[in-house]
Amino acid sequence: MRIPTALYAARGRSPQSEKDVPFQEILPLRLKNTVSGKADSGSDVACLQEMGVLFACLKDNEFVEKYCHKEISQFQNCFKCYMDRKFEAKKTVNQGIVQPGSNLNYKQLNKYMRRYPNPL
């Protein structure tokens, strides 16, 4: 059986009146002109697969390196490519130099938004 709300009101379960709780704007109700950089871009761990393959090979060959040349060179190439990419990114993307497209860095986005800020 549904109990009508009026009966609740009689017991004190009335909705709040706004005069008792005035609205306070503690944080500004506006969008900021910046993007936070805290989102984890550092969770891409490089060369895990190559490392796994290398460990498997070493385990099989009793840690004698000369039987694992291929895996070793693969692992080292992977790491070298990763470091080169990081070096390039440091020069361009991490400085905030904008290259139009998708997947912009937070620095690039901030530079963009500073040019077109939200109206106050």
Place this chain on the structure above:
Amino acid sequence: MSFLSIIAGKTSKYSSLRLMSVYPTQYVEPIVQKDKQNEQKTELSKLYHVPIKAAVNKSSDTVFHDDTKEKMINYITKKGNSALARTLLSKTFELIKRTQTEHMNLAKGEKNAINTNAETLLKQAVENCRPLLQVTAIKRGGVTYQVPVPITTRRSYFLAMKWLLDAAREKERKVSLPEKLAWEILDAAHGQGRVVKRKDDLHRQCESNRAYAHYRWS
């Protein structure tokens, strides 16, 4: 071209740290060796209007120049006494040469197979001691894990030479450094001895800790 000369050329490619440098960032390392200058003839024209750092006092364009030797001397140096370090390394090479010549003379057959060149033996020793990856301590949930991590070429050569010297310094008081270092280099060049074992132990530790590799961040 030797590995260290390539690395010396690209001094701070990955590290942006310029600790305690008297020179501004634009300054470039000088190329002291004449044959290296000749190799990079086309790139030298780019350096005409680039300021160059002063050459180090002890650098010279000799036939006997070797990058591994220079690095080794620098690592042996204590309190800036590189002259003493140089004499120690030359005594080490003399001892290596003596032992190897003795082996060669006592060998029954194939005398040419025994290498008496101390420089190449040092290079071989360093190559044999180079680790493939290293461990870093990473703290997760109050526990510090030893996580396997890739290693740069530069650091691998540094670790190899450092381990050789560490092993050479763990000695009795009466044994001189050149003696002990000569034994360690000869052992490592033949793929045996303490330093190669240390590298092997590191590889085994990495392999046993491979599950922690996901704790890395980049």
